[in-house]
Amino acid sequence: MSQTAQRQIEIVEVGPRDGLQNEPTLLPTATKVAFIERAVAAGLKRIEVTSFVNPKKVPQMADAEDVLKALQRREGVYYVGLVLNRKGFDRAVAAGCNEIGMAVVASDTFNQRNQGATTDESIAAWLDIAKSAHVAGVRPQVTISAAFGCPFEGEVAAERVVEIATRVAEGRPYEIALADTIGVGVPSQVTDLLGRVREAVPGMRLRCHFHNTRNTGIANAYAAVAAGATALDASIGGIGGCPFAPAATGNIPTEDLLYMLERMGVSTGVDLDALIDTGRWLQDQLGRNVPGLLVKAGNFPRPRAAA
């Protein structure tokens, strides 16, 4: 590992939002709440619990307020709501999120399709939201989506990502995340991009968000740890992606990521066996296998109880 490598990494569980948002059948609110509470019980301290977006566009997230209402809040846990605009931010704060994540897409075409605005308009919205969040005592952070490539425009220039990072940093986010939304990035790109962003916004916490669409997700996570990322997004079971689009796949599986980190001596404070259990529980809830490999292979060495 390089000198910038972290010995401690925070994992942000995004399964309840990024993982579930494309599920074709609407899951009961109680199941989502049970999922979130299992993640918290396993030791995860930041959970992206839902998104406050147009329910017509993302029906699975239509019960955002109900999920927040039903959750048993735990001290020291951040319940993150994803928002794309001011309206979503107001809903998230009213629902009681203590952290909000805003997304700005690196390419205009994708930003337009995802949130009906240009990237510039979304950056302006973020700066406005960040100011209100600081006033409201809600922790704001921002993700630069499609930072490693765009499904519509193709390659995204690193300079473009750096420029956006510099501009969103003016909102004093808790951290900036770089997201490989469509899973096209490779480790050397992660190293390069994190290095450039760190140089542009020194001292800023950097989080990464990877999808395993082309099987580079875990390798990218390794590169991010080596390059000094302070947090990584992951979803239990590796769920996510639209079942109707064969090429779309989920986030990196939380338990697979945790296995690698633990064996590397990077601490996370999360109970791996509890995550594997939850991955198996998710399979029952969804009625199908999840992509995560630890769910199949199990922990190593075996958990004490099974030894």
Ligand code: ZN
């Ligand atoms: Zn994602």
